[in-house]
Amino acid sequence: MATLKVQRPKGTQDVVPSQMYKWNTVEGIVKDTASAYGFREIRIPTFEDTALFVRSVGDTTDVVQKEMYSVTAKGDADFSLRPEGTAGTIRALIENGILNEGFPQKVFYVLSCFRHEKPQAGRLREFHQFGVEMAGTKDPRADAEVISLAKSIIDTAGLRGIKLFINSIGCPECRAKYHAALKEYFAGRADELCDTCRGRLEKNPMRILDCKSPVCSEIAEGAPVILDYLCEDCREHFEKLQQYLTAMDIKFEINPKIVRGLDYYTKTVFEFVTTDIGAQGTVCGGGRYDGLIETLSGKPCPALGFAMGLERLILTMEKQGLDFAAEDTCDIYIASMGDAASVKAMQMCAELRADGVSAECDVVGRGLKAQMKYADKLGAKFSVVLGDSELESQTAELKNMQTGEKVTLPIDERFKAAFNAMLISHMLSAEEIEEPFDELESGDITD
Numbered sequence: 455m456a457t458l459k460v461q462r463p464k465g466t467q468d469v470v471p472s473q474m475y476k477w478n479t480v481e482g483i484v485k486d487t488a489s490a491y492g493f494r495e496i497r498i499p500t501f502e503d504t505a506l507f508v509r510s511v512g513d514t515t516d517v518v519q520k521e522m523y524s525v526t527a528k529g530d531a532d533f534s535l536r537p538e539g540t541a542g543t544i545r546a547l548i549e550n551g552i553l554n555e556g557f558p559q560k561v562f563y564v565l566s567c568f569r570h571e572k573p574q575a576g577r578l579r580e581f582h583q584f585g586v587e588m589a590g591t592k593d594p595r596a597d598a599e600v601i602s603l604a605k606s607i608i609d610t611a612g613l614r615g616i617k618l619f620i621n622s623i624g625c626p627e628c629r630a631k632y633h634a635a636l637k638e639y640f641a642g643r644a645d646e647l648c649d650t651c652r653g654r655l656e657k658n659p660m661r662i663l664d665c666k667s668p669v670c671s672e673i674a675e676g677a678p679v680i681l682d683y684l685c686e687d688c689r690e691h692f693e694k695l696q697q698y699l700t701a702m703d704i705k706f707e708i709n710p711k712i713v714r715g716l717d718y719y720t721k722t723v724f725e726f727v728t729t730d731i732g733a734q735g736t737v738c739g740g741g742r743y744d745g746l747i748e749t750l751s752g753k754p755c756p757a758l759g760f761a762m763g764l765e766r767l768i769l770t771m772e773k774q775g776l777d778f779a780a781e782d783t784c785d786i787y788i789a790s791m792g793d794a795a796s797v798k799a800m801q802m803c804a805e806l807r808a809d810g811v812s813a814e815c816d817v818v819g820r821g822l823k824a825q826m827k828y829a830d831k832l833g834a835k836f837s838v839v840l841g842d843s844e845l846e847s848q849t850a851e852l853k854n855m856q857t858g859e860k861v862t863l864p865i866d867e868r869f870k871a872a873f874n875a876m877l878i879s880h881m882l883s884a885e886e887i888e889e890p891f892d893e894l895e896s897g898d899i900t901d
């Protein structure tokens with residue numbers, strides 16, 4: 455029969471087992487930090503009604519116009535794979551009545567997103583976001599709190615040189631005046647704009663500012679900036695946010711060019727950017743979206759949030775040579791020779807695993823030498839060899855695979871307790887080995 459060779463779709467990634475520890479480290483950091491700030495996890499569907507994204511992300515955005523994966527299955531309505539997490543999360547908060555349970559509501563998520571973009575380093579067609587959304591407060595303290603959460607994650611990961619840029623893109627009131635100014639500016643060079651942007655000129659000229667085409671970006675360079683058009687309320691909100699950030703010792707730069715690529719934003723927008731991973735250096739982006747919940751038929755309710763690209767976070771950590779939490783390795787490998795010993799090995803493994811120990815034995819039929827080589831490859835902390843003489847004496851030598859030290863242990867019902875004691879002392883001595891390095895790192899050595 456003819457064989458079929460299939461490769462993964464362009465712009466997607468496999469995370470192979472040997473790399474999972476990086477993802478586990480980063481997901482651990484984001485979840486722990488979000489929980490420490492009082493955010494609760496939410497899970498939402500991978501696909502939603504296309505209309506949800508068209509209304510919230512916006513029908514003139516690149517995401518909706520060019521990048522969505524939309525499907526119709528067997529006569530169903532039009533669905534799209536989520537290009538981001540905010541719209542679905544807000545839909546879920548409304549649909550499940552969570553916004554009636556008191557304010558603020560604070561949720562976080564880790565999810566895959568899909569955008570049909572041109573793949574490059576840090577830009578994928580399937581990528582993963584950690585995001586948070588807070589609903590029910592228009593207070594600028596909430597903006598500072600959410601930014602501080604993103605900053606804590608960046609600090610806990612150990613990332614260096616990440617810049618925080620903030621801006622305000624105003625409310626519908628100031629936006630109207632700004633749109634008029636933008637229209638006037640772009641109208642003068644309308645024939646140079648790409649086809650999509652010419653269409654945006656009437657409907658939503660702000661979207662021309664984040665068009666990826668080189669000509670449009672060059673024209674956008676000289677466009678009026680929103681900060682010059684803010685109403686009193688938006689200006690005050692922005693000033694208070696800056697005061698709070700300063701008080702929290704969070705360094706920022708005002709960048710009036712940040713408008714974000716999604717339509718739902720109002721007032722505060724922000725991005726954390728690194729220069730270490732090439733052109734796609736925005737590791738986190740977010741802001742306020744005070745009108746979105748109402749647009750999606752909820753009661754009017756201000757809200758805000760951000761999302762971080764997990765691939766970009768990991769890439770930056772790798773580029774900066776940062777540590778990820780060590781991969782969990784096998785605690786004990788039980789090698790065996792002969793049928794009876796192999797049954798005993800399986801029985802001991804089952805008993806140890808019931809106690810939470812990671813135990814492995816031969817399931818391939820290898821000889822003893824090959825089994826020990828495999829145990830080495832697994833990075834097993836300890837090993838035991840069982841054969842006829844061990845079964846007869848009901849004792850076996852437990853070998854510390856790192857030091858080569860051996861102790862004789864009973865292999866009857868006492869083995870579990872004895873092994874657990876060995877494992878604990880092994881872990882303690884591993885910590886002792888790490889200590890001097892910890893001291894060096896936190897000591898007075900400067901770069």
Ligand code: HAM
Nearest residue numbers: 538540576577578581736737738739740759760761763
């Ligand atoms: P966004 O800026 O479109 O915002 O995406 C957030 C983050 O996702 C980006 O900063 C980047 O790290 C990552 N990202 C975006 N596109 C890609 C891609 N093609 N490949 C790899 N990583 C990517 C949002 O999605 C908003 N929902 C954020 C938000 C939440 N605002 C308020 N709440």
